Amino acid sequence: MKSTAAMVGGDLVLRSPFSSASGCTCILSLKRHSLASLGSRRPNSCTNFAPNRHAPCLPITHLKNRIHKLSRLVPRAAESTQPSSIAATSADKPTVPDNEFSLAKVSFGVIGLSVGVSLLSYGFGAYFNILPGSEWSALMLTYGFPLAIIGMALKYAELKPVPCLTYSDAEALREKCSTPILTQVRNDVTRYRYGDEQHLEEALKRIFQYGLGGGIPRRSAPMLQRIREEVTEDGKYSVVLVFEAKALEFSDFKRREAKFTSFFGPGITAEVVEGEKNIYEVKLISNTTL
Structure with missing residues (x-):
């Protein structure tokens, strides 16, 4: 079904295909002198060109109000993303x-x-005349065997250093604002250790009181994952200890905040911050300022 148009007395008459169903005909009269009168109509007037006279017609003023409300929502959406942009800039230091x-x-x-393995290999090769230096083969075998044994024992008992992230502004304050204990902590956890089960083992043992009343089980002890040197918002140097503790909660760290301060003091203040899942940060903030 198609709409039909015809000229009647200089007017353009548009007949809708729905005229038979609705009982009405939509007639659009476009006279030459009426085109100029369209611009003089009120902005909020609405001419119904739909076949169905009961169809909703939205005035122009309502459309303007809705556009104005949408324009007010755009700045709010931009403000809601501002904290993430601030966090991104702080991470880009x-x-x-x-x-x-x-x-x-x-x-x-x-x-x-x-x-040890090199001495043993060359010693055996020289002993069987595969390699030159047979007169030194006995000496190489004598020293190579214990060196290899000691090396395997140290490799088995070694504790690898944790990563250390240092910001440039914190490095500038380290020499003047770091306390001797903070310097020792940084040096101890960023080097290989032997015989210890974990970094800061003695400190964690006293703070969390393994196996004692009010303490935690040894198997639930937090593990140091990394450290970070940074400057606080008020310009103080701090060393951040990042722990992973799957069996502990934030309250277990928070109520031991004073123990962290007393153990790593004097001259520092400890603050506990909850990070990602099972991650807790202990900020050792130096009270020394420039």
């Missing part, structure tokens, strides 16, 4: 790469095992 060489950052287990 310049960091300092740890390129300083130190023997403490070298695994003695790897060194002993490598030297």
Whole structure:
């Protein structure tokens, strides 16, 4: 079914295909002198061109009000995303790469095992005349075997260093604002250790009181994952200890805040912050200011 149009007395008459169903005909009269009168109509007037006269007609003023409300919602949506942008800029702070060489950052287990195995291999090769230096084969076998054993033992008992993230502004304050204990903590956890089950084992044992009344089981002890050197909002140097504790809650750390302060003091203030799932941060903030 199609609409039909015809010229009647200089007017354009549009007949809708729904005229038979609704009993009415939609006639659009476009006279030459009426085109100029369209611009003089009131903005909120609405001419119904629909076949059904009962169809809703929305005035122009209502449309303007809705557009105005939508324009007011756009700045609010932008403001709601502002905290995430602020967090992104704080994460983009310049960091300092740890390129300083130190023997403490070298695994003695790897060194002993490598030297011992090398001496044993060459000693056996020289002993069977596969390699030159048969007169030194006995000496190489004598020292190579214990070195390999010691290297394997150290490799088995070693505790790898934790990653350390240092921001450039924190490095500038480290020399003048860091306390001796904070310096020792940073140096201890960023080097290889031997015989310890975890980093800061003695400190965690006293703070969380393993197996004692009011304490926690040894199997629930938090594990140090990494540390971070940063500057607080009020310009103080701090060392952040990031722990993972699947069996503990935030309240277990929060009520021991004073114990962290007393153990790693004097001259620092400890603050506990809850991070991601099962992650808790202990901020050791130096009270020394420039």
